Amino acid sequence: MSDIIYTKVDEAPELASASFLPIIQKFALAAGVSVGTKDISLAGRILATFPENLSAAQRQSDDLAELGQLVKTADANVIKLPNISASVPQLVAAITELQSQGFALPDYPETPQSDADKAVRAKYDGLKGSAVNPVLREGNSDRRAAKAVKRYAQQNPHRMGDWTADSKTHVSAMSGGDFFSNETSATLTKDATVKIVLTTATGETVLKEGITYPAGTVVDATFMSVAALKLFLATEIEKTKADGTLFSLHMKATMMKVSDPIIFGHAVAVFLAPVFESHGDAMAALGVNPNSGLGDLLARVKDDAAILAAIDSCMASRPPMYMVDSDKGITNLHVSSDVIIDASMPALIRAGGKGWGPDGKEGDSNCVIPDNSYAPVYDETIKFFKENGKLNPATAGTVQNVGLMAQKAEEYGSHPTTFEIAEGGTVQMILDDGTVLHEHIVEAGDIWRSASARKAPIEDWVNLAIDRQKAEGCRAIFWLDASRAHDAELIAYVKPILAAKGVADKFDIMAPREATRVSFETITKGEDTIAITGNVLRDYLTDLFPILELATSAKMLSIVKLMNGGGLFETGAGGSAPKHVQQLVDENHLRWDSLGEFCALGESLTFLADAKGNEKARVLGQAVDVATQGILDHGHSPSRKVGEPDNRNSHYWFARYWADALAAQTSDAALAKHFAPIAQALADSEAVILSELASVQGPAVDLGGYYRTDAARTEAVMRPSNTLNGIIG
Numbered sequence: 244m245s246d247i248i249y250t251k252v253d254e255a256p257e258l259a260s261a262s263f264l265p266i267i268q269k270f271a272l273a274a275g276v277s278v279g280t281k282d283i284s285l286a287g288r289i290l291a292t293f294p295e296n297l298s299a300a301q302r303q304s305d306d307l308a309e310l311g312q313l314v315k316t317a318d319a320n321v322i323k324l325p326n327i328s329a330s331v332p333q334l335v336a337a338i339t340e341l342q343s344q345g346f347a348l349p350d351y352p353e354t355p356q357s358d359a360d361k362a363v364r365a366k367y368d369g370l371k372g373s374a375v376n377p378v379l380r381e382g383n384s385d386r387r388a389a390k391a392v393k394r395y396a397q398q399n400p401h402r403m404g405d406w407t408a409d410s411k412t413h414v415s416a417m418s419g420g421d422f423f424s425n426e427t428s429a430t431l432t433k434d435a436t437v438k439i440v441l442t443t444a445t446g447e448t449v450l451k452e453g454i455t456y457p458a459g460t461v462v463d464a465t466f467m468s469v470a471a472l473k474l475f476l477a478t479e480i481e482k483t484k485a486d487g488t489l490f491s492l493h494m495k496a497t498m499m500k501v502s503d504p505i506i507f508g509h510a511v512a513v514f515l516a517p518v519f520e521s522h523g524d525a526m527a528a529l530g531v532n533p534n535s536g537l538g539d540l541l542a543r544v545k546d547d548a549a550i551l552a553a554i555d556s557c558m559a560s561r562p563p564m565y566m567v568d569s570d571k572g573i574t575n576l577h578v579s580s581d582v583i584i585d586a587s588m589p590a591l592i593r594a595g596g597k598g599w600g601p602d603g604k605e606g607d608s609n610c611v612i613p614d615n616s617y618a619p620v621y622d623e624t625i626k627f628f629k630e631n632g633k634l635n636p637a638t639a640g641t642v643q644n645v646g647l648m649a650q651k652a653e654e655y656g657s658h659p660t661t662f663e664i665a666e667g668g669t670v671q672m673i674l675d676d677g678t679v680l681h682e683h684i685v686e687a688g689d690i691w692r693s694a695s696a697r698k699a700p701i702e703d704w705v706n707l708a709i710d711r712q713k714a715e716g717c718r719a720i721f722w723l724d725a726s727r728a729h730d731a732e733l734i735a736y737v738k739p740i741l742a743a744k745g746v747a748d749k750f751d752i753m754a755p756r757e758a759t760r761v762s763f764e765t766i767t768k769g770e771d772t773i774a775i776t777g778n779v780l781r782d783y784l785t786d787l788f789p790i791l792e793l794a795t796s797a798k799m800l801s802i803v804k805l806m807n808g809g810g811l812f813e814t815g816a817g818g819s820a821p822k823h824v825q826q827l828v829d830e831n832h833l834r835w836d837s838l839g840e841f842c843a844l845g846e847s848l849t850f851l852a853d854a855k856g857n858e859k860a861r862v863l864g865q866a867v868d869v870a871t872q873g874i875l876d877h878g879h880s881p882s883r884k885v886g887e888p889d890n891r892n893s894h895y896w897f898a899r900y901w902a903d904a905l906a907a908q909t910s911d912a913a914l915a916k917h918f919a920p921i922a923q924a925l926a927d928s929e930a931v932i933l934s935e936l937a938s939v940q941g942p943a944v945d946l947g948g949y950y951r952t953d954a955a956r957t958e959a960v961m962r963p964s965n966t967l968n969g970i971i972g
């Protein structure tokens with residue numbers, strides 16, 4: 244096993260790796276540090292799932308499973324880049340591409356009938372949504388901006404859209420019948436094996452059995468009433484029209500991969516209700532499934548003039564929709580994974596509450612977030628900016644995050660215990676001793692789910708929060724709502740640990756809405772705070788605050804201290820930036836910023852030094868920090884526009900500053916001697932390298948694939964400077 248594993252992923256970060264990883268490997272080798280790769284890309288995961296369909300040469304190892312084992316050991320040192328969490332349309336597109344490249348994969352069975360098809364479907368479903376992060380996250384999350392990054396953002400504030408008191412942008416959430424209002428929660432007093440049973444007029448169905456939880460696990464159950472949801476969506480569509488705002492829906496269909504595509508599907512069905520009423524049967528015959536989105540629906544009905552006319556007339560009577568791409572006519576409801584709440588809401592808020600309408604113009608938006616568990620965070624943020632105007636990144640303090648995440652904590656681990664109820668009745672969660680832990684009366688179509696959080700991760704999270712508060716010395720808030728069932732159980736853990744450690748006075752406990760307000764007040768004064776949150780708010784807040792403070796969450800330090808002693812270093816807090824790939828393909832400019840990778844690399848090397856007593860790794864890591872600082876100080880982050888320096892330029896500068904720092908340091912003479920000529924060569928060739936990099940920009944490029952690009956072509960595109968390649972080797 245290599246000393247450090249650098250993950251192979253998809254889209255923009257993977258393109259960046261084609262340029263950056265050779266530099267890392269070359270530099271690390273000089274210190275005897277090996278950097279290997281493991282493939283967790285969507286294409287790689289698909290290929291690893293169907294060995295029986297592939298030739299021996301085409302087969303691929305199950306790298307995710309290997310990494311899943313590794314992260315449970317003290318040896319783990321993994322740099323994890325963002326990867327695709329696939330919606331069904333993305334999964335189908337990836338399968339089609341791989342088939343066209345000669346991999347004899349089975350088609351995705353849309354409506355599996357035979358046992359064989361059902362087995363294929365089950366395998367594909369295992370790859371859907373957020374199928375990677377939960378496997379690797381065997382620890383809790385520590386996300387923050389490195390001091391240098393925060394300082395840089397303050398000194399070079401980004402542009403922010405203006406907020407005015409009369410903005411019509413607002414958040415709409417359900418006032419009842421949602422997951423929030425139906426939640427019940429209990430902490431298990433002993434180890435338990437649990438089953439989930441639905442009892443209806445026609446009998447009993449075991450939805451799931453044999454779920455084992457250790458004593459101390461907090462187990463929740465709740466459901467979303469489909470009747471309440473549909474009524475809410477219909478009402479909001481009407482209100483949006485009356486308001487003159489854009490209708491927007493913000494979900495997390497990737498991580499909440501069972502519940503949220505269903506909720507998204509209801510939004511599609513309610514938005515197009517008259518069409519489903521008049522042409523429902525014909526659309527069903529064409530295989531329309533609203534959960535697959537408006538994009539899939541339109542593709543299926545494209546030859547049916549009557550349905551198309553009904554859609555046009557329905558759309559004309561509806562409010563304008565918030566657009567993903569107004570030039571191409573791609574709406575919010577086209578694909579469930581296009582608008583992902585953690586990225587979409589902050590982008591809208593940063594823009595002063597504006598979204599893009601179908602006419603290509605900016606407009607105020609009704610931000611529909613059906614479940615009310617976390618919607619108040621965005622609602623309060625928007626209210627704060629309407630009252631106080633936009634945040635000033637030049638003077639704002641920072642909100643760091645300590646997030647409960649380990650071992651599939653809370654809602655983000657709930658998909659195996661989420662069910663769309665087939666028939667009305669009672670759902671019970673029953674322990675092996677016969678105790679009924681939770682019980683809900685449900686109707687057909689309701690979405691019932693159970694989530695859990697285990698004792699060891701919860702305690703680890705509280706202790707991590709105590710460590711982080713001690714290190715920073717600033718105000719720290721547990722974002723927990725004493726009146727919410729689940730949060731009350733967590734508070735019962737938090738308070739005794741704080742008291743036992745004598746630090747209760749250093750922490751507040753506040754409901755998310757109140758914590759949002761206080762946190763914005765704090766950073767507006769230029770002070771810092773730590774948000775200690777559950778898993779969902781970890782995700783939401785580590786995009787929200789960075790996007791407002793730093794313009795992007797890509798620059799975040801994202802450390803996962805694995806519970807068994809290893810280290811997982813995520814790069815940034817955002818995703819794989821599909822739009823960046825489009826730009827590269829169109830005009831050979833990659834605006835992806837690898838700052839998250841730079842930060843993660845420094846942490847990983849330092850971790851290696853600490854864990855393995857490898858002092859050369861420490862020297863390399865310290866030099867990485869100097870190089871990262873150099874990139875910021877000299878403004879060598881990628882620009883957004885073609886013809887200007889891009890991701891590849893930033894890697895040249897990173898290599899140069901890294902080599903300079905290694906040549907200049909005095910802790911390890913052999914390393915200094917090794918890197919002196921490299922530093923010299925990089926400096927001497929500056930003009931040639933920059934001109935070689937600049938010369939390729941402009942024309943379109945062909946990567947030979949999207950989900951699985953051609954390796955040689957990708958390398959040629961991403962490493963266009965022969966001079967730089969010659970120095971790196």
Ligand SMILES: NC(=O)C1=CN([C@@H]2O[C@H](COP(=O)(O)OP(=O)(O)OC[C@H]3O[C@@H](n4cnc5c(N)ncnc54)[C@H](OP(=O)(O)O)[C@@H]3O)[C@@H](O)[C@H]2O)C=CC1
Nearest residue numbers: 325326327328497583586797817818819820822834835836
């Ligand atoms: N940790 C993980 O593995 C994560 C994976 N994802 C996955 O990523 C995909 C895309 O998700 P999405 O919600 O669209 O969010 P992204 O974070 O990929 O993109 C949102 C926008 O953020 C900006 N951005 C993000 N990263 C960078 C970077 N390194 N450099 C410069 N700009 C950056 C870009 O803005 P601009 O276009 O203005 O340049 C981008 O369009 C999905 O498949 C999702 O599931 C999402 C989050 C985390």
Ligand SMILES: O=C(O)CCC(=O)C(=O)O
Nearest residue numbers: 328373376497498782816
């Ligand atoms: O795993 C995913 O789909 C996204 C993860 C994410 O958004 C995050 O952890 O911030």
Ligand SMILES: [Mg+2]
Nearest residue numbers: 585782786816
């Ligand atoms: Mg996120």
